[in-house]
Amino acid sequence: MVKQLGFILDTNRCLGCGACIKACQIKNQLPSPLKWRQLRQIEKGDKSQIQRFFLSTACNHCANPECLRVCPSGAYYKRRDGIVLHNPEKCTGCQSCVGSCPFGAPQLNPLTQKAGKCQLCYDRLDQSKSPYCVQACLTSALQLHEIRQAENNQLLRLTAQTPSLRLTRPSVFYKPPRPTEL
Amino acid sequence: MYQTHGNICPRNCYDTCSIRSTTRNGILISVEGDSLHEYTKGKLCPKALEDVKKVYSLKRIRYPMKQRGRFSGYWERISWDEALNLIAGKILRLKEEYGSALPLALNKYSGNFGVLHNAMEGLFSGLGPTTRAIGSPCWSAGVDAQTYDFGTFFCSDPLDMGKSQLIWLWGVNPAWTAVHQMPILLNAMDRGAKVVCFDTYFSATAARSSRFIQVRPGTDGLLALGFSKVIVEENLLDPDLGSYALGHEEFIQYLRRDIDLNHCAEITGVPVKTIRELAVDYAKTHPACIWAGFGLQRYTNGGQILRAIDALGALTGHIGEPGGGVQYGQFQTWQFAGQLQSLHPKQTTKSNGLLKSAASDKENREDRLLSINNFAEQALQCSDPPVKMLWISGRNPLSQDGNLHLWKALIQSLDLIVISDLFHSMSSKAADLFLPVTTHYEHWDLHASYWHYWVGVNEPAIAPVGESRSDLQIAWAVSHRMNQLAPGSCAFPTGGDERETLLKELGPDMLEILGLETPEEIFNGPVRARFPATAWENRRFKTPSGRFEFGSAMAEASGLPAFPVYRPPLSPPGEFPLRLLTPHHPTTINSQVYTLETEKEHFIFHLSPDVAERYALKTGERVLIWNKLGKLEGIVQIENRLPLEAVILYQEPVKSNVPLNSLMGTPNTDMGNLSLGAPGFALNETFVNLRKLNSFAPIS
Numbered sequence: 066m067v068k069q070l071g072f073i074l075d076t077n078r079c080l081g082c083g084a085c086i087k088a089c090q091i092k093n094q095l096p097s098p099l100k101w102r103q104l105r106q107i108e109k110g111d112k113s114q115i116q117r118f119f120l121s122t123a124c125n126h127c128a129n130p131e132c133l134r135v136c137p138s139g140a141y142y143k144r145r146d147g148i149v150l151h152n153p154e155k156c157t158g159c160q161s162c163v164g165s166c167p168f169g170a171p172q173l174n175p176l177t178q179k180a181g182k183c184q185l186c187y188d189r190l191d192q193s194k195s196p197y198c199v200q201a202c203l204t205s206a207l208q209l210h211e212i213r214q215a216e217n218n219q220l221l222r223l224t225a226q227t228p229s230l231r232l233t234r235p236s237v238f239y240k241p242p243r244p245t246e247l
Numbered sequence: 248m249y250q251t252h253g254n255i256c257p258r259n260c261y262d263t264c265s266i267r268s269t270t271r272n273g274i275l276i277s278v279e280g281d282s283l284h285e286y287t288k289g290k291l292c293p294k295a296l297e298d299v300k301k302v303y304s305l306k307r308i309r310y311p312m313k314q315r316g317r318f319s320g321y322w323e324r325i326s327w328d329e330a331l332n333l334i335a336g337k338i339l340r341l342k343e344e345y346g347s348a349l350p351l352a353l354n355k356y357s358g359n360f361g362v363l364h365n366a367m368e369g370l371f372s373g374l375g376p377t378t379r380a381i382g383s384p385c386w387s388a389g390v391d392a393q394t395y396d397f398g399t400f401f402c403s404d405p406l407d408m409g410k411s412q413l414i415w416l417w418g419v420n421p422a423w424t425a426v427h428q429m430p431i432l433l434n435a436m437d438r439g440a441k442v443v444c445f446d447t448y449f450s451a452t453a454a455r456s457s458r459f460i461q462v463r464p465g466t467d468g469l470l471a472l473g474f475s476k477v478i479v480e481e482n483l484l485d486p487d488l489g490s491y492a493l494g495h496e497e498f499i500q501y502l503r504r505d506i507d508l509n510h511c512a513e514i515t516g517v518p519v520k521t522i523r524e525l526a527v528d529y530a531k532t533h534p535a536c537i538w539a540g541f542g543l544q545r546y547t548n549g550g551q552i553l554r555a556i557d558a559l560g561a562l563t564g565h566i567g568e569p570g571g572g573v574q575y576g577q578f579q580t581w582q583f584a585g586q587l588q589s590l591h592p593k594q595t596t597k598s599n600g601l602l603k604s605a606a607s608d609k610e611n612r613e614d615r616l617l618s619i620n621n622f623a624e625q626a627l628q629c630s631d632p633p634v635k636m637l638w639i640s641g642r643n644p645l646s647q648d649g650n651l652h653l654w655k656a657l658i659q660s661l662d663l664i665v666i667s668d669l670f671h672s673m674s675s676k677a678a679d680l681f682l683p684v685t686t687h688y689e690h691w692d693l694h695a696s697y698w699h700y701w702v703g704v705n706e707p708a709i710a711p712v713g714e715s716r717s718d719l720q721i722a723w724a725v726s727h728r729m730n731q732l733a734p735g736s737c738a739f740p741t742g743g744d745e746r747e748t749l750l751k752e753l754g755p756d757m758l759e760i761l762g763l764e765t766p767e768e769i770f771n772g773p774v775r776a777r778f779p780a781t782a783w784e785n786r787r788f789k790t791p792s793g794r795f796e797f798g799s800a801m802a803e804a805s806g807l808p809a810f811p812v813y814r815p816p817l818s819p820p821g822e823f824p825l826r827l828l829t830p831h832h833p834t835t836i837n838s839q840v841y842t843l844e845t846e847k848e849h850f851i852f853h854l855s856p857d858v859a860e861r862y863a864l865k866t867g868e869r870v871l872i873w874n875k876l877g878k879l880e881g882i883v884q885i886e887n888r889l890p891l892e893a894v895i896l897y898q899e900p901v902k903s904n905v906p907l908n909s910l911m912g913t914p915n916t917d918m919g920n921l922s923l924g925a926p927g928f929a930l931n932e933t934f935v936n937l938r939k940l941n942s943f944a945p946i947s
Contacts, residue, residue, distance in 0.1 A: 078433050080422040080451060082833060084293045091296060092277075115888070117454035203290045204430045245444075246458040247888075 069147035070185060071126055071212035071236030072199075073220065077243055078206035081106060081119035088201030089123070089183070096176050101183040102198055103169075114244035121207060123183035123198065124149060124170035125235030132162035132171055132182075140180070147212070147236060148185045156180050167233060185209075212236050248272060252708035253281065253772065255694040256295050257364075257687045258836050259357035259385070261405075261425035261576075263696035264291060265773050266298075268688060268708040275299050275688055275709050284773055286405065286699040292426045293833065294841035301841070302686050302712060306670055309713020312681040317658065322681065327714060327724065330680055335728040337663045338374060339736060341635050348375035349615050350635035354622055355380065358641025358668070358839070361692030361705065362752050363719045363745065367640045367667075368588035370722035373739030374729075376613030378634050380622050382925025384647065389544040389575050391918035392553035395799040395807075396561070397782075398789025400922065402574040403536075404780040405699050409435050410570030413532040416444045417556065418467060419540025422451035423833040425698065429455070441532075443525065445470075447828060448853075448895055449888035460525070464826055464890055464931060465816025466515040467543055468552035470522070471559045472813055473511035476502045477526035478562055485564025491786040492561060494798020498810045506813070514815075516891075530563045534570030541576075542830060545931045546816045550918025554802075554811035561795045567783040580695040580702055580776045584754030587719075618925035621913050623653035627660065639666045639674055640718060646673035646838040646906040649913035649928065652876070667721060672838060673906055683715040690717035691745035693752055693769075702761055703773030704749065719745055805921060816932060817914065823874045823934035825858065825894050829907060832899040840900045847901045850881030852937070855889035862937055869940040874933070877909035880940065894935060910935055 086102045095101065102123040109116050130149045133141035140155035141162065151162075151171065156179040162171040163180055171182040186196035190209075194200070199209050220238035254266040265281035278298045282289030301307075311330040315321040341350045353371045355364075371377045383390075393400045408414060409431045421428040429452075436442055436457065444456035445467065453459040462470055478484060479502050488495055512519045529535050539556050546552065557566075557573050565571035617625040622644065626634045634657075645654055658664065658677045666678040675681055689712065692705040711717075716724070727741035753766035762777045763769060783795075790796045798809040819826060834841055852870060854862075864870060866885045871878055872894060881896075889895055896907055911933050919926035 077436075077455065078430075080426065080429060080455065082293050082422070082426060084291070084296060087293050087296045091299075110887075115449070115454075115459070117449070201290065201296070203292065203426050204433055243457075245454060245456055 067145045069126075069128060069212045069236050070190075070209060071147065071238065072123070073208050073210050073212075073215060073238045073240065074121060075206045075208075075240040076118040076120070077240060078204040079119045079121060080204060080206075082203065084201040084203055085121050085198035085207055088197040092197040095181075096174065099172060099174060099181075101170075101172075101181070110244065110247075112247065114246050116242045116244045118242040120239065121198075122168065122237070124185070125168055125233070125237045126185060128234035128236060129232060131165050131167065131233050135161045135165045137161060144187065146190070148187050148190075150184055150187060151180060151182055153177065153179045153181065168235065212238065250708075252706045253704065254278070254687055254708060255692070255703050255705040255773070256291075257359040257361045257692065257694060257705070258294075258839065259360060260836060261421075261696070261698035262286065262292065262427045263360075263694055263699065263701070264295060264427070265701070265703055266291065266295065270708050273709055275302055281773070284701060285775065286427055286696075286701060288427070288430075290427065294836070297841060298686075298688070302688055302709075304670070307712065308668070308670060308681055308683045309715060310683060311714065312683075314679055314681070317664070317679065318676050320676070327716075330682060331724055331728040333663070333680060334665060334725055335732050337636055338729065339733055341662070342375070342736070345632040345635075347632055348377045349629075350378070350632050352378035352617075352626060352634045352637045353380065353640070354619070354637060354642055354644060355640040356384070356619060356642045358643075359687065359692075359718075361687065361694055362583050363587065363690070363692045363717065363749060364641060365585075365588040366719040366722035367638070370725055370737070370739045371638075372588060373726055373737045376615070378615040378617060378626065378629065380619040381616045382619045382919060382923045382927070384620055384928040386541045386544065386576065387919025387923045387925065387927030388549035388916035389539065389541065389553040390923060391921045392544070392550040393557060393575055394922050395802045396554060396557040396790075396796055398791070398796075399579070400575070400577060401579050401782045402577045402698070403572050403782040404778070405574070406431060407570055407572075407780045408432065408536050408538070408574070411435055411534050411536040412440050412570070413529060413535035414440060414442045415529065415535070415537045416442060416452055416456065417537055417539045418446055418543030419538050420446070420450040420452045420830065422455060424831050447890045447893070450830075451833075459888070460517055460521065461888060461890075463514065463516045464828060464893060465546040465548060465552075468548060468555040468811070469506075469511050469813045470515040470517055471552070471555035472502060472506045472811070473508055473515070473517075473522045474526040474529065475555070475559050475562055476506040476508060476511070477523050478530045478559075479503060481527060481530070483527065483530035484562055487564065488562065491567075491788070491794055493790070493792045493794040493796045494810055495562070498558060498797040501810060501812065529559075533565070534568045535563070535565050536571050537565070537573045539573060539575050542931065544916060545927065545929055547914055547917060547929045547932050548814035548816055549916040549927065549929060550807070551811055551814045555813070558797055558811050561797065566795060567781065567786040569781045569784065572782055574782075576697045577782075578695075578697055579778065580700055580760065581697075582756045582760060583693070583752040584757070586751045586754075587748065616924060620649070620915060620925065620928040622648065623657040624650060624913070626657050627653060633660065635661060636663045637661050637665070639664070639678070643672045643674045643838040645677060647908060649908060649911035649930065650876070651906070651909050667718065682721055683713060684721070685711045685715045685717045689715065690719070691749050693749050700776040700778055701773045702757075702769070702776060704769050717745065719748060801921070805918075807918065814917065817934075819892065819934045823936050824892065825872075825935050825937060826890070826892055826931070827872070827910060827933040827935045828890070828893050828895045828931055829898055830895065832897040835898055835900060837898060838906075847899055850879050850896060850901050850903065850907065851884050851899075852881045853884050853886050853889055853895040853897075855891055856885055856887065857891050858889075858894070858937075859883065859885045862939065864939060870937055871940050872910070872935040872937050874910055874935045876912060877905070879903075879905060879907060879910060894937065
């Protein structure tokens with residue numbers, strides 16, 4: 066692999082507005098309520114400060130993708146730029162990937178009865194355009210980077226707390242939130 | 248074949264985004280933000296992202312419809328010909344019966360803020376003196392407050408906020424309601440600026456701010472006066488104040504004499520130490536900006552709240568400072584010619600879309616003007632002659648007004664109710680006729696923002712869906728039919744060209760403001776008005792004295808105190824101890840819904856842990872909130888940092904036949920008459936009680 070593309074989310078800039086999710090849904094013509102990107106609100110704090118932030122997550126385009134490992138029909142492959150691609154033509158809809166991805170990225174499309182997930186808008190990247198989610202982000206909180214070149218001393222892999230998650234080596238980083246002083 | 252067009256989001260929203268729409272073979276296929284627009288910057292909010300679905304929604308009404316009986320839901324499709332005959336015939340009969348057009352009433356507001364939508368006012372002016380809703384449900388008290396202080400209502404270019412070192416977001420939640428301001432704020436923070444958010448609850452914007460200050464509802468004016476008191480005590484006044492202010496000595500005396508910080512802390516819930524610390528920080532940091540939101544002034548003391556905040560900005564020298572000021576909104580970029588809504592264009596002074604055409608209404612002196620916030624009540628009182636026909640346009644009063652029982656009574660007294668809209672609404676249930684209107688992708692229009700300085704044209708991208716027509720086309724058609732049936736019965740034009748009509752709205756004033764030689768240049772793309780980026784940068788104000796008026800003779804003449812004073816908000820009546828706050832939700836603009844799939848099953852009542860404990864409630868439990876006007880059932884959600892004596896109910900789409908406004912009366916704000924002809928709607932002065940419902944009882 067030459068590169069590893071991945072999302073970096075600055076939680077200080079993410080408003081939780083969901084424009085990324087909607088743009089993905091609309092442009093990829095996903096049948097509602099199917100979403101390839103999810104939003105979680107996280108809150109922690111005490112009497113003097115509070116951290117309320119959002120995590121907008123999609124496929125993590127892992128370095129060691131579990132979906133690719135378990136797929137019996139070879140529907141997954143990893144591009145030289147690190148994108149984990151799912152090929153619906155090869156997919157039989159067995160849902161092995163749906164059950165095994167620790168992040169719940171692949172989901173069954175109820176219309177096609179095949180799995181599907183964020184393909185990182187690879188066709189747009191090939192035309193030097195941003196993924197739809199990144200393009201839609203109003204505050205530039207969500208960005209796409211070559212992860213191995215990104216300065217990641219200020220970044221967190223928030224998903225790495227569970228050992229099993231570490232094994233897939235997700236290619237997603239977060240800039241940790243500043244607290245709001247009370 | 249692909250084509251792109253320039254559109255402008257016409258909603259009642261700060262951002263008024265410029266949109267590039269793409270069509271394929273005449274079908275709208277995508278919308279995105281205009282990357283050349285300095286404020287929209289190529290991005291759209293989640294509401295506008297679903298515009299394509301909205302335009303082609305199966306729920307959209309595509310044909311004129313007639314309801315067999317009000318509230319029956321039995322709608323049948325009719326032709327435009329039949330609809331126009333019904334309307335024109337009724338108007339002519341009423342004019343004959345009463346010898347006047349006053350029985351005809353128009354209730355129109357902000358469903359679409361496009362200038363060509365003023366055709367509805369024009370049509371009514373063409374009929375003779377009629378009954379009109381004037382004023383605004385939204386921002387009247389604050390508009391008047393700033394008019395007393397500055398002489399007119401103006402804010403800096405929102406990009407100016409990016410220069411600020413300290414930004415106070417006061418009662419405003421841009422993360423939900425003005426998303427395009429957020430990058431400006433976040434960039435300022437990345438450069439080291441501090442953002443302090445003042446609100447009644449921990450909002451999405453508070454979560455992105457450096458600091459959150461929780462203020463008890465309706466006490467913000469006292470908090471501002473408390474800050475000013477500290478500034479006086481600490482001798483942090485702007486040394487140049489004397490050169491541009493009027494009446495500051497009396498105001499300072501009032502602060503010294505009447506404002507007590509301990510009392511201020513007790514009432515506002517902000518500790519004295521915090522008040523001192525924040526006041527000193529605000530006075531010493533330059534530039535420092537305050538953005539005062541609209542919710543802040545929807546109290547019976549709302550105008551005084553805004554005046555107190557303006558005074559704080561002036562005392563410390565932040566007014567007129569690049570990156571400073573007290574920002575609220577503006578309509579200086581709305582100086583359109585007003586030809587559409589006026590019968591006598593040559594005599595017209597500047598008219599103003601956002602001013603509810605108050606200027607032209609005042610010219611047409613015989614019009615009967617009813618406050619938009621007390622419309623049903625005042626219409627019922629009209630007897631000579633009574634109101635007999637109502638046209639509702641760009642509004643949903645049966646969802647958004649207070650005292651809905653009076654609306655029910657008014658409906659019963661009316662012969663004909665016409666509504667023009669895109670979708671059915673709470674209000675269309677009461678209508679006899681539904682006229683389908685075009686979206687902004689189907690007509691020409693002209694738009695300004697009440698926040699940023701950009702003005703632009705909206706081009707039609709597609710042909711009207713179904714048989715929908717623009718408000719302008721409807722107004723022409725009604726006039727045409729009236730003149731066919733009775734020549735000379737309506738002075739409004741009977742036809743024309745939308746594009747030409749649009750150009751006529753760019754008179755000499757607007758051309759100068761926009762720096763255009765000819766009106767046609769507006770078709771080249773949105774234009775930024777040529778105002779300096781900082782409002783009041785020379786500290787020459789538009790007040791009678793030319794100074795910032797702490798003491799305003801105009802306010803006194805209106806029966807208000809000359810300088811800003813503390814007036815308490817309403818206190819909860821004993822049996823209804825909880826204040827009901829109904830902030831905007833990111834998926835809606837008032838009753839306009841943009842997320843097409845997430846209608847909630849139940850109302851969600853957000854309670855602080857204290858309130859929940861007092862009523863022994865847990866998250867997920869079913870409760871009833873009620874007062875003398877109505878009741879609503881819903882589900883409890885307990886959250887930290889909500890107000891201690893309040894229920895928060897966001898304006899989100901809920902599957903319910905009862906609107907949340909069924910709990911609201913029509914308390915008025917203290918100001919609004921001066922600029923808008925009527926006081927605003929103090930809807931945050933609504934009080935309720937709460938009780939747990941038996942979980943086995945069926946939801947009625």
